[in-house]
Amino acid sequence: MKKSLGARAVPVAAPAWLVGTYDAEGKPNAAAVAWAGICCSKPPCLNFSLRKATYSYAAVLERKCFTLSVPSEEHAVATDFFGIYSGRDHDKFEIAGLTSVKSEHVEAPYVGEFPLVFECRLVHHHDLGLHTVFVGEILDAKCDEGLLDEKDKPVVAKLKPFVYGNGEYFALGARIGAGHCDGKKLMGSS
């Protein structure tokens, strides 16, 4: 039996990401976001959401670019830290002991210790209310070499991304199926 919960953004498990920017003075900053992901394959694009009140909001609009860095399980505490405090008041990279690396293609820093990063130029943003959706075109993706398969895609079990849902962080667990494959069984048996 389903219960109606009303018009609510009921929390769903979502991967953790960090948005990287430089502020007006060039200080590197990053903020944790759970509402982010790939949204187009050609041109390759990523989207994420920020509140206007955040320090990163103005930075993204000013420089028209950003990075998105994907943390591994081992970075869960640091990721949470980047989601609690504001770059307005703190040098978060310094406190977290993480390295801000200048991107090759855009004026934004990424997290050197995180295994997978995307350098993006802002191509669209849309104010929805409390949050604004930002869309960036991926100019380059970079991944720690040892995590890649033979097609240069990250092996999920090595990348070890994690998700945020209802106030908690969860590692990924067992492999439960093969994409674009297992579903064919249903067609065969119909």
Place this chain on the structure above:
Amino acid sequence: MKKSLGARAVPVAAPAWLVGTYDAEGKPNAAAVAWAGICCSKPPCLNFSLRKATYSYAAVLERKCFTLSVPSEEHAVATDFFGIYSGRDHDKFEIAGLTSVKSEHVEAPYVGEFPLVFECRLVHHHDLGLHTVFVGEILDAKCDEGLLDEKDKPVVAKLKPFVYGNGEYFALGARIGAGHCDGKKLMGSS
């Protein structure tokens, strides 16, 4: 050492969702998407991406609404099925043996067997290239009652959502931290 992978939508683990629509004749259809998630809290909104070539694309634009249904681990095969075949050629609900339930608030069906569903009206869409991003305002969320905590939020370990990444499906695993909590340790020790 990071390897540059170029301008590519490198796959990252992302939760599985099904977009539900009625076609022009009123036949229920659903399509699997991995590029979806909450994008605004007030008003509550969800976004997802579709290619123009999909059967769902026209249906969303025609009725200006859709549902998003969150599957549990046990629905991984069905979810994959809904991502392989087109509603143009098949009655996917019938073949998968799942129930299309008419929404209360919008002209779109959700998957009755899936534990968490959102009824949405289309508020924005933006063509990025091969994919279009659709944003819908959540008019109602519905969840299986037994999965809710005392604040009417789904308990992740009971909801059992799963993620898609680099061609495989993964269950969620161990809880590795508390959100808006663990990160405070870094500030205390700085």
